Amino acid sequence: MRVTVTGASGFVGQALCKQILASTDWALTMVDLDLTWAKSLDYNQLKLVEGALQSEEVRQAAVGASVDILFHLAALPGGAAEQNPGLSRQVNLDATLDLIDLAASKGNKPRVVFTSTIAVLGAPLPSPVNDQCRLAPAMIYGTHKAMVEMALADLHRRGQVDAVCIRLPGIVARPAVASGLKSAFMSNVFHDLKAGQAFTSPVGPDATLWLMSVSQCVANLVHAATVESGRLPSNRAVTLPALRLTMTDLIEEVLLQTGAKSDLITYEKQPDLQEHFGTHPPLITAAADHVGFKHDGDVQALVRSALSSI
Amino acid sequence: MRVTVTGASGFVGQALCKQILASTDWALTMVDLDLTWAKSLDYNQLKLVEGALQSEEVRQAAVGASVDILFHLAALPGGAAEQNPGLSRQVNLDATLDLIDLAASKGNKPRVVFTSTIAVLGAPLPSPVNDQCRLAPAMIYGTHKAMVEMALADLHRRGQVDAVCIRLPGIVARPAVASGLKSAFMSNVFHDLKAGQAFTSPVGPDATLWLMSVSQCVANLVHAATVESGRLPSNRAVTLPALRLTMTDLIEEVLLQTGAKSDLITYEKQPDLQEHFGTHPPLITAAADHVGFKHDGDVQALVRSALSSI
Numbered sequence: 212m213r214v215t216v217t218g219a220s221g222f223v224g225q226a227l228c229k230q231i232l233a234s235t236d237w238a239l240t241m242v243d244l245d246l247t248w249a250k251s252l253d254y255n256q257l258k259l260v261e262g263a264l265q266s267e268e269v270r271q272a273a274v275g276a277s278v279d280i281l282f283h284l285a286a287l288p289g290g291a292a293e294q295n296p297g298l299s300r301q302v303n304l305d306a307t308l309d310l311i312d313l314a315a316s317k318g319n320k321p322r323v324v325f326t327s328t329i330a331v332l333g334a335p336l337p338s339p340v341n342d343q344c345r346l347a348p349a350m351i352y353g354t355h356k357a358m359v360e361m362a363l364a365d366l367h368r369r370g371q372v373d374a375v376c377i378r379l380p381g382i383v384a385r386p387a388v389a390s391g392l393k394s395a396f397m398s399n400v401f402h403d404l405k406a407g408q409a410f411t412s413p414v415g416p417d418a419t420l421w422l423m424s425v426s427q428c429v430a431n432l433v434h435a436a437t438v439e440s441g442r443l444p445s446n447r448a449v450t451l452p453a454l455r456l457t458m459t460d461l462i463e464e465v466l467l468q469t470g471a472k473s474d475l476i477t478y479e480k481q482p483d484l485q486e487h488f489g490t491h492p493p494l495i496t497a498a499a500d501h502v503g504f505k506h507d508g509d510v511q512a513l514v515r516s517a518l519s520s521i
Numbered sequence: 522m523r524v525t526v527t528g529a530s531g532f533v534g535q536a537l538c539k540q541i542l543a544s545t546d547w548a549l550t551m552v553d554l555d556l557t558w559a560k561s562l563d564y565n566q567l568k569l570v571e572g573a574l575q576s577e578e579v580r581q582a583a584v585g586a587s588v589d590i591l592f593h594l595a596a597l598p599g600g601a602a603e604q605n606p607g608l609s610r611q612v613n614l615d616a617t618l619d620l621i622d623l624a625a626s627k628g629n630k631p632r633v634v635f636t637s638t639i640a641v642l643g644a645p646l647p648s649p650v651n652d653q654c655r656l657a658p659a660m661i662y663g664t665h666k667a668m669v670e671m672a673l674a675d676l677h678r679r680g681q682v683d684a685v686c687i688r689l690p691g692i693v694a695r696p697a698v699a700s701g702l703k704s705a706f707m708s709n710v711f712h713d714l715k716a717g718q719a720f721t722s723p724v725g726p727d728a729t730l731w732l733m734s735v736s737q738c739v740a741n742l743v744h745a746a747t748v749e750s751g752r753l754p755s756n757r758a759v760t761l762p763a764l765r766l767t768m769t770d771l772i773e774e775v776l777l778q779t780g781a782k783s784d785l786i787t788y789e790k791q792p793d794l795q796e797h798f799g800t801h802p803p804l805i806t807a808a809a810d811h812v813g814f815k816h817d818g819d820v821q822a823l824v825r826s827a828l829s830s831i
Contacts, residue, residue: 305615312607346671348671348675349678350675354675361658362668
């Protein structure tokens with residue numbers, strides 16, 4: 212099985228690649244701007260492709276003779292995309308479509324696993340979110356993700372690829388570096404409290420968040436690579452299940468598991484972050500549940516998993 | 522007012538340009554692959570740009586220093602797009618986005634009138650069609666139109682353009698030439714019966730169609746250029762009102778107005794055409810009605826208008 216992962220140096224990408232290397236015999240091609248972290252890995256059938264997907268040469272190297280499974284995770288994140296719409300078009304739309312078209316052109320109908328986002332459904336999200344919700348993105352990141360979802364549904368219909376788009380909720384805990392993600396606070400709560408440092412929440416105590424640990428996210432990505440194609444809806448996209456927690460629920464469990472003191476916490480609500488990331492409605496994911504995608508189970512398991520990843 | 526019309530040699534494009542020249546003092550730029558029909562026109566402030574919009578040079582000439590209104594009608598039609606998906610991406614997606622981005626880059630927030638299609642809502646269409654329907658295109662033509670709708674909604678949100686997307690029903694009567702349109706039969710019924718020739722309907726007598734005459738379509742396009750921006754929904758797209766007729770209703774009125782005999786008519790249902798063009802459900806266009814878009818009024822007016830255009 213020839214498998215390519217783009218965005219392989221990203222937070223989710225690294226975790227996915229490590230899982231693939233540890234648990235499969237797949238021939239893995241990793242693609243990212245900088246793959247320094249992977250250069251000391253010692254595996255047969257591991258290929259590293261450094262460069263930007265806007266380059267035809269990089270795309271050719273990413274696909275090679277053909278791929279059986281293409282995990283396309285590379286993207287300019289939401290905050291950075293909003294700052295640089297032109298680059299978002301290049302990376303999140305044009306190069307993405309070019310890469311997928313190239314993989315499709317080999318004629319072997321590859322499985323394409325595309326990481327989409329709940330942002331395709333809008334901000335604030337409709338309530339409840341279910342499989343009948345319209346695509347109604349409110350920012351350029353979600354707009355380009357939605358456009359690629361539609362292109363993949365069409366390529367799938369025409370028999371060129373076997374497409375599976377999964378819409379990710381907030382994944383925790385991301386590294387505590389500036390990542391261009393507006394949702395960084397969801398991860399910083401883990402880092403700051405684990406380090407015994409003050410944490411200021413930019414959303415209120417009753418803000419509701421959809422969260423998934425990175426290890427659960429990787430399990431869902433691997434599942435997306437092998438899920439039975441015919442059981443997915445014709446738009447080829449599912450909103451993943453996620454735990455729905457209030458900011459208070461999350462903080463209390465992180466305090467409990469880290470032993471940090473509650474006086475480290477303050478709240479300074481930022482209206483735009485509250486609107487985009489703190490008003491997640493009830494979530495009904497029948498299509499994803501039906502084919503076996505899962506959330507972390509409960510808040511204890513989520514926090515344990517997230518803390519173990521940092 | 523500097524106005525550009527792409528697809529200016531098309532069926533709707535020619536009618537729109539003639540209306541603009543006859544009734545406004547706008548400085549008009551026409552863009553199409555071949556503008557022979559327009560070369561004998563004698564108007565001040567008329568500029569002709571011949572070439573493909575995939576060319577940067579053509580796009581620069583189309584936009585010039587800036588445009589106040591961009592009517593973007595140019596497209597590879599549905600049947601041709603399905604035959605040549607790569608060209609559909611070039612014309613209906615990439616060049617379209619490049620042109621709109623270029624017009625937006627001039628900084629004057631141009632009104633962009635984009636002719637979308639009811640095909641963005643799927644085939645068969647959901648019943649009834651209303652403003653809550655999801656984007657669910659079933660062919661590549663509708664897929665690319667839906668992707669551009671989403672890109673325009675995002676550009677509008679960011680204040681780069683003032684976007685108005687109108688989803689057209691079947692427009693009649695198109696010229697009786699091979700146009701790559703799968704819906705050609707809707708127009709051929711007018712041509713064949715006006716000429717006293719046999720007409721074979723590829724959809725059944727009870728097939729339901731949404732139709733609009735070309736003159737009504739032009740009136741709606743001109744309305745889209747000047748409609749008050751704030752009264753449109755945030756996705757900037759409206760499904761236009763249309764008359765909903767059965768094939769029998771349409772044929773009987775065409776027979777009446779042309780004096781043709783009913784024994785010219787036979788029915789040979791083609792399942793794919795029946796599915797895509799002969800199952801149009803009840804249509805509720807509140808958002809479009811609210812801002813003043815209109816259909817032809819009744820079947821007599823529609824048929825009279827369509828017959829007068831051929």
